[in-house]
Amino acid sequence: MDIVLLEDVKALGKKGQIVKVNDGYARNFILPKKLGIEATSKNLNDLKLQKANEAKIQAEQLEAAKELAAKLGELSITLSIRAGEGGRAFGSVSGKEISQAIQTQLGLDIDKKKLVLPEPLKTFGSHEVPIKLHKEVTAKLIVKVIES
Structure with a gap:
């Protein structure tokens, strides 16, 4: 199962990465603890929009600084x-x-x-x-x- 990580997970990956994990590991550990979400097209699109928004905010903060x-x-x-x-x-x-x-x-x-x-x-x-x-x-x- 492909998972998009919402937080850094030790020995698995960083926030925003798409990783392939076993189905049981995803269902029993990652999804219940809200460490990641399933990598569907909707979730990938939401992640892309969120990254674009964060980049825009970072650019605004840099300009203000x-x-x-x-x-x-x-x-x-x-x-x-x-x-x-x-x-x-x-x-x-x-x-x-x-x-x-x-x-x-x-x-x-x-x-x-x-x-x-x-x-x-x-x-x-x-x-x-x-x-x-x-x-x-x-x-x-x-x-x-x-x-x-």
Whole structure:
């Protein structure tokens, strides 16, 4: 029996693949657990339409990410931290603080998990912070850290 997989099945195949399995395996395991559906012409056509829709949504998300990256490339945010002895920074600026500053200063909602910040910013001045908006799009935002 030919089955179109709806989810990844270990040792059988990936989602969207058409695989040939024994009738009993399909009836007793794959179909009841909704891991796949029978590969009829209607189901194959539905799968093709679903893949086309997903591709369209992915393209729209990629375009939106590119537009946001272009917008972020022109903008900057300013954060202030206290200065300790000798003009050294007392504390640091974390991804959470940068995310909140983007929200308040620019009005954009960017999750702190999208910021590619290996460690908090501990020095004054301008820093370029990469933001992973999409798996193919990374924007750079200028973060200016000043003394308060």
